[in-house]
Structure formats: structure tokens, C-alpha cells
Amino acid sequence: MTEYLGEHTFWGEFGNLLAIISISAALLAAVSYYLSYRKNSSAFRQMGRVAFWTHSIALIGVALTLFYMLFNQYFEYDYVWKHANRDMPMRYIFSCFWEGQEGSFILWSFWHVVLGNILLLTAKKWENLTMVVVAGMQVLLGSMILGVYILDFKIGNSPFTLIRELPENIGLPWTTVSTYLQDIPTFQDGRGLNPLLQNYWMTIHPPTLFLGYASTIVPFAFAIAGLWSGKLKEWVRPAIPWAYFSVSVLGIGILMGGAWAYEALSFGGFWAWDPVENASLIPWITIVGAAHVMVVNQRKNRSLFTATFLTLITYVLVMYASFLVHSGVLGDTSVHSFTSNGLMRQHLFILLSLAALSVTMLLMRKELKRVFWLGSIGLIAIGWTFEIEVAAIVAFLGMCVVMSIVAYRKFFPKPKREEPLWSREFWIFLGSLVLLLSAAQIALETSKPIWNLLAEPFSEPLMALYNVTNIEGLKSLAEGKLAPHSDTISFFNKWQVPFAFIVTLLIAFTQFLKYGKTQLPKFLKKISISFGISLVIAVLAAMQLEYTGDEFVLSILLFTTIFAVVANLDYGIRIMKGRWDFAGASVAHIGFALVLLGYRDRYKEDLNVYYEIEYFEPVSKSYKEGDLAIARGAVFRSLEDHTPGEDFVMDQKRWDLVDDPRTIDIESVDRWSPYKPGEKLFSLNPRIQLNPEFGNVAEPATKRYINRDIYTHVRWAELEVDSDDTGFRTPIELELGVGDTAFVGSTKLRLNALSVVEDNEREKYMIGSNDLAVRASLGIKDGNGNVYEAEPLFILRDSVLPIPDPVIQDETGLRINFDKIDPKTGKHTFLVSEHISNRKEFIVMQAIQFPMINILWIGCIVMFLGTVMAIRHRIKISKRPRKS
Numbered sequence: 001m002t003e004y005l006g007e008h009t010f011w012g013e014f015g016n017l018l019a020i021i022s023i024s025a026a027l028l029a030a031v032s033y034y035l036s037y038r039k040n041s042s043a044f045r046q047m048g049r050v051a052f053w054t055h056s057i058a059l060i061g062v063a064l065t066l067f068y069m070l071f072n073q074y075f076e077y078d079y080v081w082k083h084a085n086r087d088m089p090m091r092y093i094f095s096c097f098w099e100g101q102e103g104s105f106i107l108w109s110f111w112h113v114v115l116g117n118i119l120l121l122t123a124k125k126w127e128n129l130t131m132v133v134v135a136g137m138q139v140l141l142g143s144m145i146l147g148v149y150i151l152d153f154k155i156g157n158s159p160f161t162l163i164r165e166l167p168e169n170i171g172l173p174w175t176t177v178s179t180y181l182q183d184i185p186t187f188q189d190g191r192g193l194n195p196l197l198q199n200y201w202m203t204i205h206p207p208t209l210f211l212g213y214a215s216t217i218v219p220f221a222f223a224i225a226g227l228w229s230g231k232l233k234e235w236v237r238p239a240i241p242w243a244y245f246s247v248s249v250l251g252i253g254i255l256m257g258g259a260w261a262y263e264a265l266s267f268g269g270f271w272a273w274d275p276v277e278n279a280s281l282i283p284w285i286t287i288v289g290a291a292h293v294m295v296v297n298q299r300k301n302r303s304l305f306t307a308t309f310l311t312l313i314t315y316v317l318v319m320y321a322s323f324l325v326h327s328g329v330l331g332d333t334s335v336h337s338f339t340s341n342g343l344m345r346q347h348l349f350i351l352l353s354l355a356a357l358s359v360t361m362l363l364m365r366k367e368l369k370r371v372f373w374l375g376s377i378g379l380i381a382i383g384w385t386f387e388i389e390v391a392a393i394v395a396f397l398g399m400c401v402v403m404s405i406v407a408y409r410k411f412f413p414k415p416k417r418e419e420p421l422w423s424r425e426f427w428i429f430l431g432s433l434v435l436l437l438s439a440a441q442i443a444l445e446t447s448k449p450i451w452n453l454l455a456e457p458f459s460e461p462l463m464a465l466y467n468v469t470n471i472e473g474l475k476s477l478a479e480g481k482l483a484p485h486s487d488t489i490s491f492f493n494k495w496q497v498p499f500a501f502i503v504t505l506l507i508a509f510t511q512f513l514k515y516g517k518t519q520l521p522k523f524l525k526k527i528s529i530s531f532g533i534s535l536v537i538a539v540l541a542a543m544q545l546e547y548t549g550d551e552f553v554l555s556i557l558l559f560t561t562i563f564a565v566v567a568n569l570d571y572g573i574r575i576m577k578g579r580w581d582f583a584g585a586s587v588a589h590i591g592f593a594l595v596l597l598g599y600r601d602r603y604k605e606d607l608n609v610y611y612e613i614e615y616f617e618p619v620s621k622s623y624k625e626g627d628l629a630i631a632r633g634a635v636f637r638s639l640e641d642h643t644p645g646e647d648f649v650m651d652q653k654r655w656d657l658v659d660d661p662r663t664i665d666i667e668s669v670d671r672w673s674p675y676k677p678g679e680k681l682f683s684l685n686p687r688i689q690l691n692p693e694f695g696n697v698a699e700p701a702t703k704r705y706i707n708r709d710i711y712t713h714v715r716w717a718e719l720e721v722d723s724d725d726t727g728f729r730t731p732i733e734l735e736l737g738v739g740d741t742a743f744v745g746s747t748k749l750r751l752n753a754l755s756v757v758e759d760n761e762r763e764k765y766m767i768g769s770n771d772l773a774v775r776a777s778l779g780i781k782d783g784n785g786n787v788y789e790a791e792p793l794f795i796l797r798d799s800v801l802p803i804p805d806p807v808i809q810d811e812t813g814l815r816i817n818f819d820k821i822d823p824k825t826g827k828h829t830f831l832v833s834e835h836i837s838n839r840k841e842f843i844v845m846q847a848i849q850f851p852m853i854n855i856l857w858i859g860c861i862v863m864f865l866g867t868v869m870a871i872r873h874r875i876k877i878s879k880r881p882r883k884s
Contacts, residue, residue: 085192129225212250584869591863598856
């Protein structure tokens with residue numbers, strides 16, 4: 001057995017041992033809590049607590065072990081080698097930890113540990129069943145870092161795997177070398193952190209986002225516990241503060257990702273509707289809807305199924321987001337998703353298990369539960385046996401939908417009468433449906449790679465349906481070529497803008513309504529002040545922004561966002577009379593509206609918007625008698641020394657029209673302007689980070705003002721020149737007939753004539769007596785207008801074998817090879833190469849102005865503060881004794 005030198009195998013073995021202890025303890029905790037519930041046993045409950053504490057300590061040990069390995073740069077471990085290197089600043093060690101999938105699952109599990117221990121202290125009578133859910137989920141998440149095989153099925157990827165133990169490396173010659181760490185340069189340093197992640201946001205964005213993901217398990221666990229115990233309504237009260245906590249933390253995590261994208265990604269701003277962005281946004285939308293409907297249910301015993309369904313679907317969508325990001329299905333459509341790690345089936349198993357658990361709990365009769373489980377197991381068996389897993393999954397999802405509808409109709413209470421039209425609960429319920437539709441549209445478009453996979457077994461029926469209906473989408477789906485819309489931002493904006501102004505309109509006026517029935521005249525009187533002020537502000541703002549009739553939708557959104565801000569401010573001051581303990585919802589609504597208001601210019605589609613950006617301080621210009629200037633399409637001569645005014649029309653008496661501009665050098669005449677550039681106002685340095693491991697990365701640079709940002713980034717740059725040893729670039733193939741012209745760079749070539757090399761010229765060109773040679777006469781004109789000649793030869797040795805005879809034209813830096821003659825078409829082939837000294841370096845840059853973007857960032861802060869206020873208020877309410 002080979003004894004390897006320099007390896008730190010203890011830490012890998014220690015980490016794997018802790019991972020096994022962690023999963024085992026989580027499983028024991030789940031079983032113990034389940035038995036405690038079934039047997040009403042305090043002994044089993046105590047066993048569950050001890051097991052969960054053991055799980056917590058072991059999982060923290062796993063995290064600390066991985067941190068220790070990264071910090072000490074143990075490159076013999078695959079995870080450390082992939083995500084760290086010696087040149088990386090140590091401040092990014094946290095980013096290395098969660099850059100990979102294994103680290104992100106550990107981070108996710110860590111937050112479950114924190115939240116689970118809080119539940120141990122606060123859940124009280126809900127402890128047993130909620131902890132069954134949390135501990136059971138920890139088993140599933142923990143399996144993602146096991147890295148073991150059961151038969152041919154791989155369970156998880158371990159971050160403690162040595163590089164030489166990877167399946168693809170086993171048996172390779174270098175794995176038998178005991179000193180491979182010292183002898184092979186590859187293992188003396190790691191690949192390093194993705195340059196996109198070398199940003200301070202990436203030390204705080206992922207932990208915040210994963211805390212948001214993890215937090216949704218708590219309302220999910222309360223909903224499962226309520227359904228499990230038959231307490232369909234009671235679970236809502238303790239779940240409300242947690243739902244708002246999820247809204248706050250997940251929302252902030254998403255916005256942090258936007259801030260990171262704004263600073264580090266060159267896709268032109270803070271939001272690009274990237275699939276990974278969408279994956280996190282979808283569950284946030286549904287938990288927002290769930291939290292609001294929960295509040296309605298506490299006030300009025302209504303919308304219970306909606307509250308339950310939105311709570312359950314949120315955590316399922318969180319796991320779906322993880323599936324999209326980690327399984328690799330978005331690898332071709334997202335700029336920052338993970339690549340495939342071979343665990344798609346395991347991801348899918350966890351996702352479908354959560355869906356099955358949710359539907360099972362919605363079914364309140366044992367017979368229906370049994371039918372659902374038998375049907376699910378049957379579908380799995382059929383799919384596995386006949387290798388039609390995809391069709392079985394589609395059938396399972398269809399059965400989930402049917403059973404959910406059955407649960408809604410049979411097991412959830414319905415109000416005896418519908419809510420009045422002018423009641424708060426009606427419009428909040430309507431708002432939750434709008435949010436659900438918004439999330440559904442985003443999910444459907446983002447999931448197109450998934451639809452291709454699911455449609456594969458049904459390609460023939462889909463194609464037959466296409467032949468009948470002629471719907472192109474059906475054909476694309478049948479062929480597995482359904483792709484996201486090419487103009488993603490435009491497409492999503494056109495769909496989401498209507499949802500945005502409906503939601504902002506609802507959050508503007510809904511708080512002025514009462515639970516139950518509101519008298520319409522009183523409501524209109526209360527809302528009229530806010531409406532009038534908002535309308536005036538919106539009209540003035542639209543005029544200032546020069547909105548046109550083509551921007552009607554944008555104008556409506558401008559009004560509704562302003563209306564939402566003003567109305568909620570008015571409600572907090574005039575109606576709530578400054579009682580801030582109750583104003584959390586209003587403050588959060590103001591923040592949300594400000595976010596949309598700051599984002600509004602991203603909705604300008606199908607319009608070319610031009611901004612004049614001054615990079616220099618404008619200084620007043622002065623003209624002297626006789627100076628020339630171009631204005632209004634003509635050339636004028638100054639009649640006197642003067643300082644110009646703001647408009648040429650006002651100054652025209654000081655100028656004389658030049659009757660015949662051909663007598664002057666037009667190119668030397670500047671356009672009339674009242675200003676000239678003074679001192680430089682600012683400088684920006686967008687750059688491209690050269691990285692041989694991950695590819696070159698463009699990094700934006702932004703100039704920030706109070707009322708706008710100027711955002712710049714490099715769109716294109718030719719950083720690597722392909723040239724041979726003599727400095728000539730890859731040749732360009734030109735087909736020219738006599739008299740034809742072509743361009744190579746800024747140099748123009750013309751084929752003037754072809755002629756046969758005569759016998760008396762053979763010695764001059766060193767051509768053999770049996771060779772056939774044709775001479776091309778080329779005229780070459782450079783960018784400065786200088787004309788040169790070149791005469792490349794086409795030579796056939798012994799009239800059969802073509803012999804290359806390139807000609808180098810020194811003045812223009814061209815190498816020309818006469819490659820082929822085609823007497824039939826009269827088009828002859830030349831291979832022309834430019835010398836790299838001819839190359840003029842240039843880059844393509846884009847500058848984007850984001851007006852009033854600080855409104856968006858202020859909105860983020862206000863929304864967070866408002867949600868925290870709402871959480872605090874809901875915690876107070878949850879602690880009050882319930883009225884009998």
C-alpha cells in the first residue's frame with residue numbers, strides 16, 4: 001500500500017465522521033420526536049432534544065473542519081483545490097466555503113440548526129411535530145454531503161474527498177506516486193475562487209440568502225404540524241412572525257444579490273431576470289402572499305386553504321430553486337448557476353418527497369392518503385421498471401394537482417358568504433392571487449429547460465398536436481428545443497409590469513379598508529387626499545422625465561408606485577396617528593414601492609433612450625472675430641469678439657453666413673457651442689480581470705451621484721491575438737476576380753490583372769523549367785491613401801503540385817499568398833495575413849445612466865425596517881392569550 005507524503009488525511013476522516021454523526025443524530029431526533037407525539041412521551045421528547053443538540057454540534061464541527069482545511073490550503077482535497085489558491089486574499093475564505101455545492105448545503109443545514117434550536121425554546125406545544133419536519137429535512141440535506149455509493153446510486157458529494165480518490169482519478173499512474181503533492185505542480189496550488197465571487201458582497205449575500213431559504217422551513221413545519229394534528233387553523237398564529245421573518249431575510253438576500261450583480265457582473269445593472277435570480281425570487285413572492293393571507297385568517301376565519309397552500313408551496317419552491325441551481329439544468333441559460341454534479345436524481349428525490357409530503361398532509365382522510373401513496377409508489381415502480389421515469393414524474397405531478405383540488409373542496413372550511421367587495425380581506429386575497437400568478441409566470445419561463453425534459457416521452461403526441469394547431473411552441477417542445485425568450489429583460493418586463501402596478505395599487509388603498517364591510521363614501525374620502533397628491537406628483541414627474549404616449553404603461557407604474565408611497569405615508573401619519581408599533585406594514589409597503597419606483601427605467605423597452613453625460617466641467621466659450629463654426633447645418637463666420645449665449649438663434653446677429661463653404665477646410669471647423677470642456681469631472685476604470693482558469697471577467701465601474709448613477713462596463717475587447725512565430729495573424733481568405741476590391745482591416749486590395757510568367761522571367765523568380773506560374777498584379781491602398789503594388793505568384797510544380805510563394809508587402813504589413821485559380825468562375829483565392837504591428841487596439845464599452853437609482857437602495861432599507869417592525873408587532877400579538 002502506498003504511503004503518501006504530505007497528506008493531511010486525519011481532517012478528511014474527521015470531517016466524514018462528523019457528517020455521519022450529524023445525519024444519524026438528525027434521524028434519531030426525527031424518530032424520537034415522532035414517537036413523542038404518538039405516545040405523548042416526555043422521555044422521547046428529551047431524547048429528541050439531545051439528539052438534535054448532538055446533530056447541531058456535529059454539523060458545526062463539519063463546517064469548522066472544512067474552514068480549517070480551506071484556511072490551511074490542503075490542496076490534496078478536491079474541494080479545497082477547486083475553490084482556493086495561494087494568491088487569494090484570506091478575506092475571501094468564506095466565499096470559498098460556500099462557492100461549491102457541498103459548502104452551500106452545509107451553510108443551509110447550519111441555518112436549519114440555528115432555527116431548530118430557537119424552535120426548541122419557543123415552539124412549546126408545537127415542538128414535537130415541527131421538529132420532526134426540521135430534523136427530517138436535515139437528514140435529506142445532510143445526505144447531499146455524504147459522498148457514498150449504495151449499489152450504483154451515488155448519495156451526495158463529500159467535501160472531504162481526496163483528489164486521488166475521485167472516481168475519474170482512480171487507477172491513474174500519478175496516484176501511485178507517494179510524493180505526488182511535492183512532485184506534480186498541479187497539486188501545489190489550487191484552481192482558486194471564481195473571480196466573479198471575489199467581492200465583499202459574496203461574503204454576506206450567500207449566508208443571508210440561505211438564511212432566507214432556511215427560514216421558510218419554520219412556517220412550513222407549522223403548517224405540516226397543523227395539518228398532521230388536525231389543527232387546521234391554530235398553526236397560523238405562531239407561524240405569522242416566522243413568515244414575515246422569511247419575507248424580510250429572503251428579500252434582503254435577493255437584493256444583496258442584485259447589489260453584487262450591479263458591482264461585479266457586466267450584464268448592465270442590478271437585475272437581468274437571470275434564471276438563478278428568478279429561482280430565489282419565486283418563493284419570496286409566494287411567502288409574501290402567504291404572510292398577508294395569514295394575517296387575514298387571524299382577523300377573519302377565511303382563506304385558510306390559500307394560507308396553507310402558499311406556505312407549503314413556498315418551501316417546495318425553495319427546494320425547486322435549489323434543484324434548478326445545483327442540478328446543472330440551467331448551465332446553458334444562467335451566468336451563475338452550478339454545473340452538473342451527477343446528483344440530479346437525488347435533488348429530484350428530495351423535491352418530489354417534499355411535494356408528496358405536502359399533498360399527503362392536505363388530505364385529511366386516511367383512505368385518500370393511502371390512495372395517494374399507493375398511486376405514487378406504483379408510478380415510481382412503473383417508471384423504474386419500464387425506464388419511463390420522466391413520464392412517471394409527469395403523472396405524479398398531475399396526481400398532486402388533482403389531490404390538492406380534492407383537499408381544497410372537501411377538507412377546508414368555506415365561508416358561508418363571500419367577502420364584501422369593499423373589505424380589506426377581499427383585496428388582500430386578490431393581491432395574493434396576483435402574486436401567485438406573477439410567481440407562476442416567472443416559474444414557467446424560467447423552467448423551460450425542465451419542460452424540454454418532461455416533454456421528451458410525449459414528443460410524438462405533441463408533434464401531432466402541432467400539425468393540427470400549427471402552434472410553434474408545441475413543435476419546439478416536441479423537439480426538446482423550447483428555449484427562454486431571446487430578449488429576457490424585455491419579455492419579463494412586459495409580463496411583470498401589469499402585476500407590478502396592480503400590486504402597488506393594492507398596497508396603496510387596501511389599508512384604508514376595514515375588515516368586514518367598509519362604507520364606500522368614507523373610504524373614498526379617506527383615500528382622496530393621497531390620490532390627489534399622488535396624481536399631481538406623477539404628472540409633474542412624467543413631464544420632467546419627458547414621458548411620451550408610447551410610455552403609457554410606464555406612466556401608470558410611475559403613478560401607482562408614487563400612490564403607494566404617499567398613501568401608506570398618509571395612513572401612518574393621519575390614520576395611525578404616528579403609532580409606529582402598528583405601522584410596520586405601511587413602512588414595508590413604502591419600501592417596496594420605492595424599490596419599484598427606482599427600478600422603473602428598466603421597464604423602458606423597445607425605445608432608444610439617449611443621455612448626454614458630461615465628463616468634463618462645462619466652461620463658457622468665447623469667439624473672436626473671424627472664427628468659424630457650424631450651426632443649423634451651415635457654416636458661419638463670427639463678426640465680433642463675444643461670449644455666446646445659450647441658443648445660437650439669439651446670437652445669430654453676431655454671425656455671417658459663409659456663402660461658399662467649399663473655400664474652407666470644413667473638417668477643421670467645430671460645431672457651435674456655448675461651452676468648452678473644463679476640468680475633468682470624474683474618471684471611471686471598468687476593467688477586465690484576466691483569469692486563465694475561469695476565463696476573462698469584465699468588472700464594471702460606477703460613478704454615483706445623489707440623483708443618478710453612471711454605470712460603465714467593457715462589452716468587448718480583443719485581448720488575445722492569434723499569430724504565428726513571425727508575427728502574422730490568421731490569414732483571411734479573399735476571392736477576387738480581375739477588377740474586384742476587398743478590405744483587410746483598413747487596407748484596400750484590388751486585383752488589377754493576371755499574367756503568365758514568361759520563360760525569360762523564370763530565372764528572376766527561381767522557377768523550374770517544368771513549373772507553371774501565374775502572376776497576380778495587386779494594387780494596395782493603405783488607410784492614409786498611399787498606393788503600393790504586390791505581385792504574388794501561383795506556382796504549380798511539374799504542373800501538378802501547388803507551391804506556396806507568399807509575398808510580404810512591408811509598407812502595409814500584409815503577407816499575401818496566391819492560393820488558387822478558378823478559370824471557370826474567374827474568382828481566384830488569396831490568403832492575406834496582417835502583421836500584429838498593424839493591429840489597432842480598441843475595446844467596446846457601454847455607459848448606462850440609471851436615474852434616481854438611489855430610490856431603489858433607500859427602498860431596500862425602508863422595506864427591511866418595515867418588515868422588522870411588522871415581525872416585532874406580530875411576536876407581541878402571538879404572545880397575547882387567545883380570547884375564548
